[in-house]
Amino acid sequence: MSGDRRNDSAEGSTSRSATTSTGNHQHQQQAAPLSRYESQKRRDWNTFGQYLRNQAPPVSLSQCNFNHVLDFLRYLDQFGKTKVHLHSCAFFGQPEPPAPCTCPLRQAWGSLDALIGRLRAAYEEHGGSPETNPFGNGAIRVYLREIKECQAKARGIPYKKKKKKRNQIKATDETKASKQAA
Numbered sequence: 001m002s003g004d005r006r007n008d009s010a011e012g013s014t015s016r017s018a019t020t021s022t023g024n025h026q027h028q029q030q031a032a033p034l035s036r037y038e039s040q041k042r043r044d045w046n047t048f049g050q051y052l053r054n055q056a057p058p059v060s061l062s063q064c065n066f067n068h069v070l071d072f073l074r075y076l077d078q079f080g081k082t083k084v085h086l087h088s089c090a091f092f093g094q095p096e097p098p099a100p101c102t103c104p105l106r107q108a109w110g111s112l113d114a115l116i117g118r119l120r121a122a123y124e125e126h127g128g129s130p131e132t133n134p135f136g137n138g139a140i141r142v143y144l145r146e147i148k149e150c151q152a153k154a155r156g157i158p159y160k161k162k163k164k165k166r167n168q169i170k171a172t173d174e175t176k177a178s179k180q181a182a
Contacts, residue, residue, distance in 0.1 A: 066137035
């Protein structure tokens with residue numbers, strides 16, 4: 001009995017867990033640590049849920065729509081770390097401004113895009129249907145596209161689509177083949 005009490009405490013060590021009964025040991029193995037992605041997805045889901053509960057009046061998940069998601073994304077902007085130059089700023093469109101300015105810090109487009117992807121997956125994992133998923137709404141995609149374009153103009157560097165890996169692999173194989181033939 002005293003061994004069971006020690007294992008139930010939060011201070012259990014690996015040496016103690018090795019002495020547990022077979023049933024408890026199997027349970028510990030099943031509770032593998034979450035991946036970085038899964039941890040972030042859980043944290044994002046909890047943050048969004050807290051945001052909805054803090055609304056006046058509180059919003060339940062079943063009442064949540066794309067407008068709540070857009071408001072959440074705008075709310076997150078205040079915690080951003082990416083300088084986005086305003087049109088009136090002397091450094092608008094310059095990739096590397098020579099001096100500091102008073103333009104606001106915002107969430108980067110890529111961070112918001114990844115966040116929406118995680119929340120979209122979490123919504124469906126928590127029983128929501130893909131058809132009613134507010135994170136997959138077209139208005140969200142339009143908003144993200146506008147953010148992307150606005151930030152690209154402010155930086156003076158357009159975003160370019162990444163080439164597919166398949167093309168890169170073919171090019172590498174062709175280079176190897178030509179070197180072997182030579």
